[in-house]
Amino acid sequence: MILVYWYGHNMGWWGYADMAVLMAVFWVLVLGSLAALAKYLFGSRFTRAKSSSEPASPADVLASRFARGEINESEYRDRIAVLRECGTQPSTTDAVPRQTSEIELS
16 A cells, blocks of 8 residues: 555656557557458458549440450440540550451461
């Protein structure tokens, strides 16, 4: 019981300052840990959504669909023509690459 009252009944200014600093450090560590945990758990979803800073133009979307084989050449050309009619300027990717056939190779 003597150790409880070693410095008297009050802590003094240093006790309050020490308690305030340690409380601030404690809350910074708790909130930082929560933020790190949230970034670890959910960070991959948000980084994938922000991976491209600019949205792709309609012509670029068509070109990538054509490259993946989702649409054929005639669909690609028809849709590029519709984009031109609507006033959307297709990018330089609107040129369809020539496909080499077996006849050209022989």
